Amino acid sequence: ADLKKRQLIKNQARASLIANCGVKVPAFGSIVFPPSSYRKNMNTDELLPPEADLNVEWVFGYGGLEPKRNSIPQPGCELFELQSQEITFHSGAIVIMFDPTMRTQRFFQGHDDLISSMAVHPDKVIVASGQRGKQNSTICIWDSGAQPAEWSPSSTSNEKQPSKKTKEITRLLLPGQSSGIGSMDFNEKGELLAYVTNVGNGSAGSSLLQIWDWKKEMMLVSAKAHANPVTMCRFNPFQSHDADEVLEDNRCYTLVTAGLRHVKLWVLKKVEHPLDIEDRYKNKGKKVLKPFG
Helix, strand or coil, X not given: CHHHHHHHHHHHHHHHHHHHHCEEECCCCEEECCCCCCCCCCCHHHCCCCCCCCCCCCCCCCCCCCCCECCECCCCCCCEECCCCCEEEEECCEEEEEECCCXXXXXXXXXXXXXXXXXXXXXXXXXXXXXXXXXXXXXXEEECCCCCCCXXXXXXXXXXXXXXXXXEXXXXXXXXXXXXXXXXXXXXXXXXXXXXXCCCCCCCCCEEEEEEECCCCEEEEEEEEECCCEEEEEECCCCCCCCCCCCHHHCEEEEEEEECCXXXXXXXXXXXXXXXXXXXXXXXXXXXXXXCC
């Protein structure tokens, strides 16, 4: 009995020591514990890294519609089909690409916090995924590797196909938007990316609609979307601009945003800055007339 009691006390002390050494990871809401050979105040320079490594093999779950927070509906997870006929969606901080035929999964792990929205380029290869952050939100634009392998006369049906690999193209930092992205979308040609920030509850601020030329990493316009949460942002999918027909400066884009008790239609076009117009009229010695409304 005394031996069992001493062993119990020893185990409790050991468990308390390990618990005190644990590090809490906010992104996962859990505690990561040190190796069993670790002792408090040890010189970690003498420790060797573990021989084993961890890799994601399968993700169970789906980042669906989140529960309401303070009676405000939160946007859920989108489902998209890639050029390889894989289904892509996000769960936590991972984007999953699921092949329903082969029953396999691939992953993009370029995020370190909860992913709140994503969009797929019209070519169905490039993907944009946005995450929240403590101070800034981030949008990762990456190549999913979903394009089919090029055929060559020397290739055979029994030849092993190269494995698909993801590659990050660029990363957009959104200062001051810590709540993440509510929704995003590419335009019909894929050169513009529009998104709405995942804030706006009537009292803590308003959601913002911003449009980027993502290849140049340049924001083109920013506007207040709505005081209520905005859960959907889409370009007009039936609007197309061909370079031979419409010059870039004359192109016009239409968008729609929707959310809690509202729907808004937007028109995006390039206009001359009001200050430039005023200076132009002043140089001609003419009085500036303010437009009505």
